[in-house]
Amino acid sequence: MAITGDQRLLKRINRMALVRLVRSQPGLSRAELSASTGLTKSTVSLLVQELIDDGWLREDSVLVTGAIGRRPTPLRLDGRRLVLIGAELGVGYVRVVSMSLDGEILYRDDADILAGAAPEVVLKQLAEMMAEHINKLVDGGREILGIGVGVSGAVQEGTGVLVVAPNLGWRNVPVKAILEASLQLRTKREFPLFVQNDGDVAALGEVEFANGAVGDPLLFVGLGVGVGSGVVVGGRLLLGTRGFAGEVGHIQLQRNGPKCTCGRMGCAEAYFGLQAMADIRRCSISELRQKAAAEDPQTLEVLAQAGRHLGVLLHNLWTTLDPALIVLGGPSCRLGKAFLQPARDMFEELAQEARLEIPPVNEARFGELSVAVGAAALALHELLLPI
Numbered sequence: 001m002a003i004t005g006d007q008r009l010l011k012r013i014n015r016m017a018l019v020r021l022v023r024s025q026p027g028l029s030r031a032e033l034s035a036s037t038g039l040t041k042s043t044v045s046l047l048v049q050e051l052i053d054d055g056w057l058r059e060d061s062v063l064v065t066g067a068i069g070r071r072p073t074p075l076r077l078d079g080r081r082l083v084l085i086g087a088e089l090g091v092g093y094v095r096v097v098s099m100s101l102d103g104e105i106l107y108r109d110d111a112d113i114l115a116g117a118a119p120e121v122v123l124k125q126l127a128e129m130m131a132e133h134i135n136k137l138v139d140g141g142r143e144i145l146g147i148g149v150g151v152s153g154a155v156q157e158g159t160g161v162l163v164v165a166p167n168l169g170w171r172n173v174p175v176k177a178i179l180e181a182s183l184q185l186r187t188k189r190e191f192p193l194f195v196q197n198d199g200d201v202a203a204l205g206e207v208e209f210a211n212g213a214v215g216d217p218l219l220f221v222g223l224g225v226g227v228g229s230g231v232v233v234g235g236r237l238l239l240g241t242r243g244f245a246g247e248v249g250h251i252q253l254q255r256n257g258p259k260c261t262c263g264r265m266g267c268a269e270a271y272f273g274l275q276a277m278a279d280i281r282r283c284s285i286s287e288l289r290q291k292a293a294a295e296d297p298q299t300l301e302v303l304a305q306a307g308r309h310l311g312v313l314l315h316n317l318w319t320t321l322d323p324a325l326i327v328l329g330g331p332s333c334r335l336g337k338a339f340l341q342p343a344r345d346m347f348e349e350l351a352q353e354a355r356l357e358i359p360p361v362n363e364a365r366f367g368e369l370s371v372a373v374g375a376a377a378l379a380l381h382e383l384l385l386p387i
């Protein structure tokens, strides 16, 4: 009997449902999977065998006890063969990580990009870095499952076109198409490739590679030259009609405030974007870091003032979304307490005025790799949710 397209999709959905269950509850047996999904035991056995053969799952060692006999075989994710690649296209740098299915970082690479470099030049550099990872992994007997890319701008889902990225000065760049063509040229292979906003992928990274359950909704706020965010609700990203959801760096904190890169005045990013803070202190970003580390009083005051503005933004986002968990990430977190503590204090102060408790505010699990790891999580997320 011929397998129709519908049946293929159904099979993919069932296979990925099993993988998701084993991921969230390691050690499940075939019988438990059957009970959880409603699929027959024979279907589960067939699909599990395929997933083992394909490198998704592995059987754990079985304990044999005299009285009870052979216990059902526990199943786990197999981290040995399948690999995800995540890339970050940042402001001034590109970064690539290779990750095993169970969240271990295998390789990482960073490179600076020239300010004002054309999109084609930057994407070629990124494709070269990714191709190096791919070739090294394939030579080592690994198999590439998918590639994700996080970019600092608004992305149209599906087409992977970067609509606008004020901090890169890019508009309407077909990032997905350019990278796919460039990778095919270098590796002679095709891979599923997904492109999404950096804040969005970082939010997904917190969810997909979490140890156990995480707060839902989860709000990730990315703090760097650009300020962005990502929201995961019920296991899905909130993207908005045009992919612009979460561009919180351009929330207006004050009408006619300082000028922002987007053309408006008084955006959040103009108060506590990394470049904005350096500009206020009249120094470069690296000098700002050095001065902060040396506890220069003027710099500490700039960071405290910027942090208080961040606190106002966090309060406003919390009021809008009521997240169960807020995660802060991005390069500005390296400025440490001088920047983050005034933000927390302001957030708490505003909440206390309404006699409300704020949710937990954590720092990102993967630190400066949040976006690259998140991009790998995006590829996994897309593969695990075929519809």
Ligand SMILES: [Zn+2]
Pocket: 249, 250, 260, 261, 262, 263, 264, 267, 268, 269
């Ligand atoms: Zn703006």
